Structures are given as structure tokens and as C-alpha cells.
Amino acid sequence: MKAKKEKHGVHSVERALAILEALGTNPKGLGVTRLAKELDLHKSTVHRLLATLVRYGFAEQDENSECYRLGMRLVALGLNYLHQLDFRCEVLPYLKELAELTGETTQMGVLEGDEVFFLERYQSPEAITVNLGLKAPAYCSAEGKLLLAYLPPERLREYLQRQELKPFTLNTLSNPEQLLLHLEKIRAQGYALSAEELADGLRGVAAPVFDAQGRVVAAIGVAGPVNRLTLERIHRLVNILRETCYIVSLRLGYRPARRRESDTPVPRPNLSLQNGG
Structure with a gap:
């Protein structure tokens, strides 16, 4: 050039x-x-x-x-740009649809420093929900792990060198080698699970949102208490979550050269994904 x-x-x-x-x-x-x-x-x-x-x-x-x-200054500017976009109008309808379908809290997060920052959230319609902050350590949340998995190798290496992997629960991945293997699995399967790694009794699943250049810029996730968000339910809603992320990606300008078979849109099921469905 x-x-x-x-x-x-x-x-x-x-x-x-x-x-x-x-x-x-x-x-x-x-x-x-x-x-x-x-x-x-x-x-x-x-x-x-x-x-x-x-x-x-x-x-x-x-x-x-x-x-x-x-340099990292460009990351900060990119985050400022993301904050300026009207994500509420673009993303909230899809988060609301996911929350109504699953009965759990849905959210969209981006990396901000070493944490995942939740730009938008739609709370669970259930009477009993989970307490979630605006930020969370990237290495022990579904959205954060998803975003780490898609970082360039050198960026991920720098993150691991400066980040203390503090164990929040017995399930927290506090060993760097173990975390790296886990992130490889996330990238291979295209979604991330968090099983009581940030807080006891909390589970989550997240999938990537791509921008016009095909880069992962955000993650959309579903979070809920373990008694409702069982592993069986999580695996049943993964395809719908990924389809939501794909639609949001298209609205952000993402144009894949060829969509993988695993990314094929799935019909909205008649079978409810809410607890007991």
C-alpha cells in the first residue's frame, strides 16, 4: 500500500x-x-x-x-466510539427477546482494560434474579473469556503477564496454562461458558459479535442462577444466542465471505427455553 x-x-x-x-x-x-x-x-x-x-x-x-x-490508545478511542454508538436502540431489542425467551438476564459486554464492561443489559423477568455489576474480571465471566479467546496472541500474552488470576470461587480458572487451554476451546466452539467461576450459584454463556472487519468487538451473554440456568438449558439455547449475535453483527457492518454451516439460522422454537421448558 x-x-x-x-x-x-x-x-x-x-x-x-x-x-x-x-x-x-x-x-x-x-x-x-x-x-x-x-x-x-x-x-x-x-x-x-x-x-x-x-x-x-x-x-x-x-x-x-x-x-x-x-498501541493501546487506539483501543481507548475504539471504546469511546462504541460508547457513542446508540447501542440501546441497536442491541436492546435483541437482548429483550433473549431475556423473554430464556427467562434470564441478557447483556452485551466489551473489553475495557483487563475487565469486561457491560454496555447494555436486559434484566430477567423472573422474580428471583442475580446481582450483576457493570464490570467483571475478564477471565472468570462468560463474556470476558469469550473476548479474551479472540484476542491476538500477543495481546493475550500481555494480559496474562500483568493479570493476577485471583480465585473468586473453587471453579475459577486461576492457572494461566489451564486458562489458555480453556480459551482455545472457546475459540474452537465459538461460544463461552462460565460455571460458577465469578460467584457461587451463577452460570453464564456468551457468543461473539463481529464488526465490519470481521473482528470480535463485543460479546452477548445470558446469565442466571444455576437452579434455573442448567447446563442442559445452556446447550439448548447456544444456537439461538449465536444467531442473535450474528444478526447484531450484520447491523454493525459484518459481511462474512461464507457462513459456516454451524452458523446457519435456526428457527425460533415453539418449545420455551425458560425454566422447565
């Missing part, structure tokens, strides 16, 4: 944006020489622009490979 030189543009800004675009398509990072070649720029120019991007957190350099990649 060549750096564009617009007649009425600011060259330094255009070149910096071209660098960010190049880094965005190379998650393992790029060196100065390769960036200069791809963008048809002098190495000194690329180095100077990268230094500025690093200083403001839009890029970062790996100490071992000396390659550059996108």
Missing part, C-alpha cells in the same frame, strides 16, 4: 494514517524498513512519524523484535 499524497491534504497526517493502516493489517508488527518500502517513504520519515505515534500511545514497539504495532 502506497502512502497517498492528496493535493489539499496534510502530508504528515496522511503518512501517519497510512502507517496506522499498515500496522492494523499486520498484527505481528512491522519494522521501519518494511514500512518505508510498503509506503514508499524515506526510513527517516517513517522513524520520525513512528516516534510521535509511540509517544502518544497510538503505536508501540516490541523490545525483542523492534517491530511496531498498534
Whole structure:
């Protein structure tokens, strides 16, 4: 990709944006020489622009490979963008439908730092429900584990290096190797389960929401007490949950090249998924 030189543009800004675009398509990072070649720029120019991007957190350099990649400042801006979107209008009707179908609380979460932040939630219509906060540790909630499973490997490695896996219950995955194996399973099956890992008596299941670039940007989940949200019920509602996530993804611009057979829409069942159904 060549750096564009617009007649009425600011060259330094255009070149910096071209660098960010190049880094965005190379998650393992790029060196100065390769960036200069791809963008048809002098190495000194690329180095100077990268230094500025690093200083403001839009890029970062790996100490071992000396390659550059996108910085966490872009994550913060992306989260701000997500917060500005009218998620209530877009997502809440689907969360409401899920809650009415399952009889449990439904929610949509995104990663914010090392935690999962719940942008929107529809409370269970049941008289007895569960107490859920606005945030939760990513490694012991269904939505958080789902989002961790789809992180680029280097991001996940950084997370595990800085995150203390505090055990909240006897079921919490507090061993990094055990958690990594669990995250691999989540990515392979396309959904995540949380079985009393954050709090005793609480279960949950979550599936991914994709953006226009095919990246996982959020997770939609169902949570409830173990006496109602049994494992049998969870496995029966997984397909419907994934179908909801697929529809929301389409509204966010997601356009898959070819949909997998496992993603085929399932008809809304006559059989209720509420407790006892």
C-alpha cells in the first residue's frame, strides 16, 4: 500500500494514517524498513512519524523484535466510539427477546482494560434474579473469556503477564496454562461458558459479535442462577444466542465471505427455553 499524497491534504497526517493502516493489517508488527518500502517513504520519515505515534500511545514497539504495532490508545478511542454508538436502540431489542425467551438476564459486554464492561443489559423477568455489576474480571465471566479467546496472541500474552488470576470461587480458572487451554476451546466452539467461576450459584454463556472487519468487538451473554440456568438449558439455547449475535453483527457492518454451516439460522422454537421448558 502506497502512502497517498492528496493535493489539499496534510502530508504528515496522511503518512501517519497510512502507517496506522499498515500496522492494523499486520498484527505481528512491522519494522521501519518494511514500512518505508510498503509506503514508499524515506526510513527517516517513517522513524520520525513512528516516534510521535509511540509517544502518544497510538503505536508501540516490541523490545525483542523492534517491530511496531498498534498501541493501546487506539483501543481507548475504539471504546469511546462504541460508547457513542446508540447501542440501546441497536442491541436492546435483541437482548429483550433473549431475556423473554430464556427467562434470564441478557447483556452485551466489551473489553475495557483487563475487565469486561457491560454496555447494555436486559434484566430477567423472573422474580428471583442475580446481582450483576457493570464490570467483571475478564477471565472468570462468560463474556470476558469469550473476548479474551479472540484476542491476538500477543495481546493475550500481555494480559496474562500483568493479570493476577485471583480465585473468586473453587471453579475459577486461576492457572494461566489451564486458562489458555480453556480459551482455545472457546475459540474452537465459538461460544463461552462460565460455571460458577465469578460467584457461587451463577452460570453464564456468551457468543461473539463481529464488526465490519470481521473482528470480535463485543460479546452477548445470558446469565442466571444455576437452579434455573442448567447446563442442559445452556446447550439448548447456544444456537439461538449465536444467531442473535450474528444478526447484531450484520447491523454493525459484518459481511462474512461464507457462513459456516454451524452458523446457519435456526428457527425460533415453539418449545420455551425458560425454566422447565
